[in-house]
Amino acid sequence: xxxxxxxxxxxxxxxxxxxxxxxxxxxxxxxxxxxxxxxxxxxxxxxxxxxxxxxxxxxxxxxxxxxxxxxxxxxxxxxxxxxxxxxxxxxxxxxxxxxxxxxxxxxxxxxxxxxxxxxxxxxxxxxxxxxxxxxxxxxxxxxxxxxxxxxxxxxxxxxxxxxxxxxxxxxxxxxxxxxxxxxxxxxxxxxxxxxxxxxxxxxxxxxxxxxxxxxxxxxxxxxxxxxxxxxxxxxxxxxxxxxxxxxxxxxxxxxxxxxxxxxxxxxxxxxxxxxxxxxxxxxxxxxxxxxxxxxxxxxxxxxxxxxxxxxxxxxxx
Amino acid sequence: xxxxxxxxxxxxxxxxxxxxxxxxxxxxxxxxxxxxxxxxxxxxxxxxxxxxxxxxxxxxxxxxxxxxxxxxxxxxxxxxxxxxxxxxxxxxxxxxxxxxxxxxxxxxxxxxxxxxxxxxxxxxxxxxxxxxxxxxxxxxxxxxxxxxxxxxxxxxxxxxxxxxxxxxxxxxxxxxxxxxxxxxxxxxxxxxxxxxxxxxxxxxxxxxxxxxxxxxxxxxxxxxxxxxxxxxxxxxxxxxxxxxxxxxxxxxxxxxxxxxxxxxxxxxxxxxxxxxxxxxxxxxxxxxxxxxxxxxxxxxxxxxxxxxxxxxxxxxx
Numbered sequence: 001x002x003x004x005x006x007x008x009x010x011x012x013x014x015x016x017x018x019x020x021x022x023x024x025x026x027x028x029x030x031x032x033x034x035x036x037x038x039x040x041x042x043x044x045x046x047x048x049x050x051x052x053x054x055x056x057x058x059x060x061x062x063x064x065x066x067x068x069x070x071x072x073x074x075x076x077x078x079x080x081x082x083x084x085x086x087x088x089x090x091x092x093x094x095x096x097x098x099x100x101x102x103x104x105x106x107x108x109x110x111x112x113x114x115x116x117x118x119x120x121x122x123x124x125x126x127x128x129x130x131x132x133x134x135x136x137x138x139x140x141x142x143x144x145x146x147x148x149x150x151x152x153x154x155x156x157x158x159x160x161x162x163x164x165x166x167x168x169x170x171x172x173x174x175x176x177x178x179x180x181x182x183x184x185x186x187x188x189x190x191x192x193x194x195x196x197x198x199x200x201x202x203x204x205x206x207x208x209x210x211x212x213x214x215x216x217x218x219x220x221x222x223x224x225x226x227x228x229x230x231x232x233x234x235x236x237x238x239x240x241x242x243x244x245x246x247x248x249x250x251x252x253x254x255x256x257x258x259x260x261x262x263x264x265x266x267x268x269x270x271x272x273x274x275x276x277x278x279x280x281x282x283x284x285x286x287x288x289x290x291x292x293x294x295x296x297x298x299x300x301x302x303x304x305x306x307x308x309x310x311x312x313x314x315x316x317x
Numbered sequence: 318x319x320x321x322x323x324x325x326x327x328x329x330x331x332x333x334x335x336x337x338x339x340x341x342x343x344x345x346x347x348x349x350x351x352x353x354x355x356x357x358x359x360x361x362x363x364x365x366x367x368x369x370x371x372x373x374x375x376x377x378x379x380x381x382x383x384x385x386x387x388x389x390x391x392x393x394x395x396x397x398x399x400x401x402x403x404x405x406x407x408x409x410x411x412x413x414x415x416x417x418x419x420x421x422x423x424x425x426x427x428x429x430x431x432x433x434x435x436x437x438x439x440x441x442x443x444x445x446x447x448x449x450x451x452x453x454x455x456x457x458x459x460x461x462x463x464x465x466x467x468x469x470x471x472x473x474x475x476x477x478x479x480x481x482x483x484x485x486x487x488x489x490x491x492x493x494x495x496x497x498x499x500x501x502x503x504x505x506x507x508x509x510x511x512x513x514x515x516x517x518x519x520x521x522x523x524x525x526x527x528x529x530x531x532x533x534x535x536x537x538x539x540x541x542x543x544x545x546x547x548x549x550x551x552x553x554x555x556x557x558x559x560x561x562x563x564x565x566x567x568x569x570x571x572x573x574x575x576x577x578x579x580x581x582x583x584x585x586x587x588x589x590x591x592x593x594x595x596x597x598x599x600x601x602x603x604x605x606x607x608x609x610x611x612x613x614x615x616x617x618x619x620x621x622x623x624x625x626x627x628x629x630x631x632x633x634x
Contacts (some may be wrong), residue, residue: 010450042337048580074415101461101462101463101486101487102318102461102463105429105433105462105486106433108425108429108486109429109430109433109435110435111427112425113426113427113429113432113435114428116422116423116426116429116599117598118426118427118435118594118596119436119439119449120593121596121597121599122594122595122596123434124597125583125595125596125597126583126588126589126595130581130583130597131582131583133327134582139597139599139602141602141603141604141606141607142420142603142604143601143603143604143605144604144605144606145418146417146418146419146424147605164485165482165485165486168481168484168485169422169425170418170481208581210466220389237416264447264448264450265446265448266442266447271354271442271443273484277435277439277440278438278439278443279433279435279438279439279442280441280447280456280512282433282444282456283606284440285456285458286458286460286461287458287459287461287463288460288463288464289458289461290458
């Protein structure tokens with residue numbers, strides 16, 4: 001009989017196909033597990049597959065008395081209470097780096113689309129305003145990439161790939177992270193100092209309690225009227241209300257956002273703004289990165305059921 | 318008295334400000350010069366400032382019997398009849414490379430926006446469809462940049478900058494141009510061979526009679542159903558009717574277009590398509606590149622009026 005895996009979050013069926021070949025999937029579709037399956041069936045569950053951002057605390061873990069592993073599809077694991085897992089001897093796994101290029105690329109896409117105002121540009125052509133030579137203040141020349149100061153917040157795999165891409169655009173790169181690395185970019189000792197220096201703040205930091213709302217009204221103010229913020233990490237890192245205010249009163253010039261505080265909901269006050277480019281959390285959403293993330297999930301689940309340590313375990317803080 | 322310069326094309330006043338400080342500008346606003354100024358005034362004109370894409374043939378040159386120079390604002394000079402100019406001893410100048418980074422960046426912006434479907438993504442979030450978990454076939458995962466085969470057509474300054482940027486995205490780079498260069502990219506001996514190989518064709522070739530409609534139905538067919546074309550050169554390089562057909566019947570997956578056959582008009586059949594990202598010829602449209610182009614224009618005009626050769630002369634074919 002195939003090993004059972006409970007699918008805790010809502011995933012498209014196509015993303016589960018390779019797991020279904022190897023395991024018996026109990027798919028909750030993101031609904032409460034107790035509504036979907038009998039206590040008897042849940043009682044036998046040893047492995048759980050989740051999206052790293054889905055809240056998964058002690059109470060949820062206790063629904064599954066035999067639970068031995070929580071495997072996150074993707075890099076993030078911010079929804080998982082790591083202490084609660086550790087105290088229950090539940091191994092937590094993820095897919096480190098598997099989607100780093102794809103996420104870095106959406107960061108670049110959002111930065112370029114925002115700074116070059118591609119939504120406005122596209123609409124200007126489609127509407128016929130260009131053909132009618134109708135003036136568009138939004139289409140005035142803006143600063144380009146050469147010499148632009150890009151501040152990367154967080155220098156993990158995604159941050160490094162963002163920095164490498166920006167360097168090819170002849171931009172200057174600075175970064176802030178807990179550690180200073182041997183990298184050819186200028187290190188700033190604080191997020192404040194980075195925000196003072198840069199004109200585009202790329203948020204690539206790992207999300208968690210300590211990074212919640214660190215990009216607040218003060219940091220946005222330091223970016224200035226020509227400043228942009230791009231977030232491909234987690235919505236929790238930005239104080240979304242402060243962001244709406246900064247964009248509305250032109251404290252900053254624009255934003256590119258792939259993530260939001262309460263997904264899949266982007267507040268109306270935010271989506272009404274013309275100087276933002278939105279994406280529905282598709283950072284890791286390419287064919288190759290799904291394959292790479294699935295490889296990590298499969299390796300983690302296989303190792304667990306064979307009694308081996310997870311090859312892609314989350315390193316507990 | 319300040320030297321006189323006739324402004325032959327339509328330019329925003331802000332782009333002319335630095336020239337107005339040094340020269341007396343006779344600005345046609347893009348209208349026929351004879352309608353705007355007396356024959357007497359035109360007769361004294363020795364220098365003409367134009368957009369390189371504006372048609373400027375023998376007949377137009379003969380309106381100005383004392384014409385000694387045609388200075389193009391920007392890199393292109395495809396609108397200028399070089400033979401007619403040469404036979405009249407008119408020196409033609411341009412701004413080589415001044416906007417190369419800016420144009421390469423719009424190429425990258427269009428490629429990323431098209432392949433990552435950022436217009437659809439933005440609309441998916443803004444419309445509330447994401448919040449409603451409404452499925453969107455356009456939002457299915459697509460191939461990303463790592464390992465993607467990017468074909469660069471034309472290896473001048475813009476082509477090289479596009480290639481360098483794509484390399485940072487971990488893509489494979491191939492190119493076709495008249496000459497093979499000592500570059501770390503795969504050379505293809507024909508556009509056909511490049512189109513067979515690549516999934517994104519970046520058009521960065523200098524436009525002219527010999528490149529008119531070279532990207533035709535056959536070349537587009539070779540790109541295939543997963544293929545994209547991005548054009549930041551001139552609209553004339555693509556057979557626009559063939560492009561509309563290829564995009565409509567899904568012969569190719571999408572396109573990113575900054576240039577069109579008859580600017581500022583993009584055909585309705587084209588602008589109705591969802592799998593295209595449009596820009597109103599803003600490739601060179603950044604603050605730095607305008608400054609750099611203006612520097613070239615000023616250097617050319619100053620040299621001309623001082624009786625020196627143009628420092629940024631077009632090398633006649």
